[in-house]
Amino acid sequence: MGSRNLNDPEPIYQNLIEAFDEVILNSLKPYSHPTQEIISNIFRLTPISCWDETKKRLFTLVDSECKFFHLGQLINVFPNMPHVEMEALHTVAVKASNLATLTIKYEEFYEPRNMREDLRWVIRQMRSLREMQIHSYSFTIKKLTKMCKNLHSLRFLDVKIFYQDPILFERDGNQSRRIFRENFVMSFVKLEIFKFTTLPKTKIGFIVGFDRALDFQCELTCFCSFLLPNLKEVGDPEIFVDMTPAVIDQYYISKLEFLSLSMNLPELFRFESFFKFPNVQALSIMFLNIEYFSVSDNLVPLNTLSSLKISTLCLIDLHSSSYLEFLLDVFGKNLKKLDLTLDRKKLKTFRMALILFTCPNLEELELKNLQSLDEDAVWSLQKFNKLKTLVLEVVTSYETNSAHFSDILSAPNLETLVLDGLSVRLEDLEIRKSMQSGENQSDVLKNLKKITVKFNSVADYFEEKRLLKSMRSLQLKIPPGGYSKIKIKNIPSGTLV
Numbered sequence: 029m030g031s032r033n034l035n036d037p038e039p040i041y042q043n044l045i046e047a048f049d050e051v052i053l054n055s056l057k058p059y060s061h062p063t064q065e066i067i068s069n070i071f072r073l074t075p076i077s078c079w080d081e082t083k084k085r086l087f088t089l090v091d092s093e094c095k096f097f098h099l100g101q102l103i104n105v106f107p108n109m110p111h112v113e114m115e116a117l118h119t120v121a122v123k124a125s126n127l128a129t130l131t132i133k134y135e136e137f138y139e140p141r142n143m144r145e146d147l148r149w150v151i152r153q154m155r156s157l158r159e160m161q162i163h164s165y166s167f168t169i170k171k172l173t174k175m176c177k178n179l180h181s182l183r184f185l186d187v188k189i190f191y192q193d194p195i196l197f198e199r200d201g202n203q204s205r206r207i208f209r210e211n212f213v214m215s216f217v218k219l220e221i222f223k224f225t226t227l228p229k230t231k232i233g234f235i236v237g238f239d240r241a242l243d244f245q246c247e248l249t250c251f252c253s254f255l256l257p258n259l260k261e262v263g264d265p266e267i268f269v270d271m272t273p274a275v276i277d278q279y280y281i282s283k284l285e286f287l288s289l290s291m292n293l294p295e296l297f298r299f300e301s302f303f304k305f306p307n308v309q310a311l312s313i314m315f316l317n318i319e320y321f322s323v324s325d326n327l328v329p330l331n332t333l334s335s336l337k338i339s340t341l342c343l344i345d346l347h348s349s350s351y352l353e354f355l356l357d358v359f360g361k362n363l364k365k366l367d368l369t370l371d372r373k374k375l376k377t378f379r380m381a382l383i384l385f386t387c388p389n390l391e392e393l394e395l396k397n398l399q400s401l402d403e404d405a406v407w408s409l410q411k412f413n414k415l416k417t418l419v420l421e422v423v424t425s426y427e428t429n430s431a432h433f434s435d436i437l438s439a440p441n442l443e444t445l446v447l448d449g450l451s452v453r454l455e456d457l458e459i460r461k462s463m464q465s466g467e468n469q470s471d472v473l474k475n476l477k478k479i480t481v482k483f484n485s486v487a488d489y490f491e492e493k494r495l496l497k498s499m500r501s502l503q504l505k506i507p508p509g510g511y512s513k514i515k516i517k518n519i520p521s522g523t524l525v
Contacts, residue, residue: 051102052085052090053089054098055097055101055102056089056090056098058096058129078106079112082102086116087119090120090124091123091124092123092124092125092126093126095124095126095127095129096127096128096131097124097127097129097130098131098132099116099117099131099132100133100134103134103164107134113147114146114147114150117147117150121150121151121153125156126156127156127157128157128158128159129158129159130154130159130162131160132161132163132164132165133161133163133164140165140166140188141164142165142167142190143166143167143171147165148175152175152177152178152179155181157179157181158183159183159185160186161184162187162188163186165188166187166188166227167188167190168190169196169248170192173208173211173215173216176215177211177214177215183221184220184221185216185222185224186223188224188225188227189244190226191227191244194243194244196208197247197250209255213256216252220259220260221259221260222256222259222262223261223262224264226241226242226248228240228241242269246270249262249263249269250269250273250274250277253271253278253282254274254277257280257282257283259283260284260285260307261284261285261286268288268312269288270288270290270314271287272297275287275301275304276295276298278301278304278305281304281306282307283307286310286311286312287305287310288312289311289312289313289314290313290316291313291326291351292316292321292326293316296325296326296329297330298329302329302333303332307336308336308338309338309339309340310338310339310340310341310342311338311340311342312343313343313355314344314345315343315344315346315348315351316345317345317347317371323348324354326351327354327355330355331358333358333359337362338359338362339363339364339365340366340367341359341365341366341367342366343355343369345370346368347375349375349378353382357386361387361388363387363389363390365394366390366392367394367396368394368395369397370396370397370399371397372399376398376399377398377399377400377401378402379402379404380401380402380404380405384411388414390412391415391416392418393412393415393417395420395421396419397421398420398422398423399422399423401422401450405435409438409439410440413440415442416441416443417442417444418439418442418444418445418446419447420447420449421449436450441475442476443476444476445480446481447482447483448482450481476506477507478511479510479512480511480513481513
């Protein structure tokens with residue numbers, strides 16, 4: 029932040045007070061950002077003077093009625109001033125005695141830094157906290173445990189954690205590990221949502237140990253599932269971890285609403301394992317390449333979950349349509365979201381009608397790593413009346429697609445459409461225009477709010493230009509506030525990518 033230019037006129041004090049107040053009030057709201065005009069006004073003073081005035085206003089405005097504090101809103105305005113963090117947090121800790129939510133996310137930090145002891149000490153004093161999200165700093169699991177020890181009201185925690193040796197989580201008679209488990213339970217036993225992402229170690233500027241970080245993520249996820257009985261959500265939903273050990277070892281009824289499992293392991297699930305997870309609503313399964321048992325042997329235990337209303341099903345590296353048919357027969361009627369990633373060396377495509385007939389309430393469908401869409405997509409997509417989100421990623425040469433852009437647009441109530449690798453023909457778009465023109469024809473694009481398309485290139489340059497022009501005319505159908513992006517994928521003819 030620069031100093032005031034001597035040639036600038038003196039700022040109007042009342043406007044600056046309003047600017048200071050606006051910055052502070054934005055930090056006390058969950059989803060606000062200071063405007064550029066406010067930041068520009070503050071730039072007119074030297075950083076130190078600016079912070080001194082803001083700190084006075086912070087002390088005046090913060091009181092016991094404050095429920096939210098976003099430290100990032102201040103740090104984004106006062107970067108490179110480490111004392112601001114401590115002084116702001118200390119003021120809020122003292123004055124906001126009923127603070128419920130603390131968020132620390134800075135715009136300029138790409139990699140989370142290790143949080144200083146003085147900052148952790150101040151956070152330990154915020155004993156009324158119910159939610160805490162810290163993305164700009166990272167912790168070891170031991171330091172995080174110590175920081176949260178007296179935060180007995182904490183129910184939601186979202187942090188970044190550095191890798192440590194997973195031996196810490198072994199449940200044996202070692203005294204130091206036993207003490208750690210006791211402290212861990214004392215700190216987090218009331219948590220309902222514990223989100224964390226493991227960061228690999230860094231060494232002389234190089235990041236090492238991604239595989240070890242993933243192992244740690246898995247170990248900590250299962251450790252939490254085993255020890256924290258009130259958890260509904262744990263870990264990082266964007267990172268698959270195998271929770272099979274937690275399922276097998278579980279000894280009390282769990283409140284978890286999400287499970288991620290590996291299938292085709294050498295040890296079969298026991299029927300009683302899933303009875304301990306009566307609240308599961310989302311299930312993710314990764315299929316390993318080795319087949320130790322038959323399909324029925326592998327999946328029959330999952331029937332114990334059939335009484336539950338699993339609304340989200342994610343299948344990763346699916347290599348057999350038998351698994352898909354079994355799982356959709358068990359869970360399909362209640363599914364709101366289905367996410368499939370195929371092992372295209374073994375399963376290139378499948379019948380779209382299978383999803384249509386087994387999942388009548390489906391609202392989100394994601395299909396990835398398809399070699400092609402089956403021919404029945406031409407008619408079946410028209411009948412997904414409740415489908416709002418469709419994501420298709422086709423990995424193939426552009427000559428081989430059976431279903432095309434016009435077929436996909438026939439789903440009547442789409443709000444979000446993401447396509448990658450599908451063929452688009454000029455006649456498709458001409459048909460689509462004619463469908464929209466008649467008085468008695470409803471515009472199937474009327475609900476679209478977001479469209480992202482990467483379509484395959486065509487051999488003829490001029491036809492490609494006409495395609496782009498027609499595609500952009502469809503972008504005009506997106507209502508104000510919506511989002512659209514059209515891009516050509518340059519794929520050599522006849523090659524797989």
